[in-house]
Amino acid sequence: MKVYTITVNPSLDYVVSLDLLHLGEVNRAQEAKLFAGGKGINVSQVLTQLDVDNCALGFIGGSTGQELLQQLNQKKIKSDFTTIIEKTRINVKVKANQETELNASGPKISMQEQHTFKTKLTQLTPDDIVVMSGSLAKGLPDDFYFQLIDLVNEQGSQFVLDTSGQSLLDCLAKKPLMVKPNHHELADIFNTTLTTQAEIIAHGQKLQKMGAQNVIVSMAGEGAYLITEDAVYYAKPLAGEVINSVGAGDSMVAGFVGTYSQTQDTVAAFKMGVACGSATAFTEDIATEPQINQQLKRVEIIEI
């Protein structure tokens, strides 16, 4: 099985560090660096660390797109992006006394460019898994992910759409390989509050019955559940200092999908998902293979 990740609106992240950001003034940065950013790209980065056959798809354009591609190449992340005329956006992240972000909306993607991209998906096989995550770029139709899901399903491939709220509910009928709301998102979906383990599991099972093959409910410092058609599993939380929650969700998706693609073992996939999510949360950047394997040894799964 091969995994494809889709990042429709990737970014170059320009991380600028200084002591204090003064509004209305000229500030001098101590350090400034460009990084490739995007949720699907994070997933591909972790998959590459785990040595899972994968390919990053999406749209890139202009000199910023070329820079992004170069950064992926440096990290040995395989990709097959569709080139667009407008430039890949730059998001500015200011690391000062407070962390301030300035996100651009991203390039327009023409009908022709969308068509070129979709054509790639017609080459998928039933052995493939497609992971979609991140915001839609400007000018893409609201139902773009759903158009892609239909294409993926037509080829008999599996898909994961990393989203929440109504979009998550809407995709259930398309039989996603996995959905992964946290317990707050799960409560919001059903417009309720969830306090007990029994309540959380019951509502996770609702998502499963509505079409999700697997439901992971993460609860940050309180572990996570995996709900399958047949069983419920619980992963104990891993002790550690959370340094960075950005990319932890993407890492969990990568861990699950990566191991699933190699073993078709849902519980092993869940275990790797928990290890990857925790490993990234415990480091400043997306976790590396040694960091992931260190956490993997610590994950305990029990059937409930």
Added chain:
Amino acid sequence: MKVYTITVNPSLDYVVSLDLLHLGEVNRAQEAKLFAGGKGINVSQVLTQLDVDNCALGFIGGSTGQELLQQLNQKKIKSDFTTIIEKTRINVKVKANQETELNASGPKISMQEQHTFKTKLTQLTPDDIVVMSGSLAKGLPDDFYFQLIDLVNEQGSQFVLDTSGQSLLDCLAKKPLMVKPNHHELADIFNTTLTTQAEIIAHGQKLQKMGAQNVIVSMAGEGAYLITEDAVYYAKPLAGEVINSVGAGDSMVAGFVGTYSQTQDTVAAFKMGVACGSATAFTEDIATEPQINQQLKRVEIIEI
């Protein structure tokens, strides 16, 4: 005569517009655009508008350097940059309730890269004028401009170093074609206050006697003086709403040097300098040829 402009530390300016910038939050930009920036590049842009034979020199590197080059090509600005390994910096300009800037220090430039650049200057002829302006990049020696001035003088070419304070004083012995302090900078240089016309002219004449071939003293809304070896001229201020003072000084340099390179007529050069400076001050961007010519008709020069 041909004009060369030098921008040792050019930038890609990332101009991000939004209503309000909230510190410590994720802000969404309404618009975000990349522009080529740098004082010498501004001079080249105006020279190109005035159809003056010119070439932009300096250092560019990485994908950001390539983007900068592409932007110059789009504006038909001729250039011969020295390619460096590190990336050209990105400066962020946030246009919100307040204008906030985030400037990066710029790339390191190796000894080999400095050497490659200097070799270009050995090709200059006595018919050439070299304009140097803007901050030094990281790792360049403090006396880098002075090393360049010596090279320029060795070829018998003319130079303009657009600077202030001690650097301005220091370059006088090298006989610059022109220096252009404003009246505040002129007062600072001599650690005094200048209130009357006679005082301003007398101190401008000091700079002339110390080595500057021509001294322009600009006084924003109160016009400007040109002090030559033989005479003093006054340009009346042009009425108009100042929209943008950024680039006005660079435009003045371009106007002076451009017309001087074509006519060797110092007074005509002064007149064009005033027209270009005012035209840029009256518009949002660097002035275009029609805007400059509109102001040129209005400039009145009187000999004092």
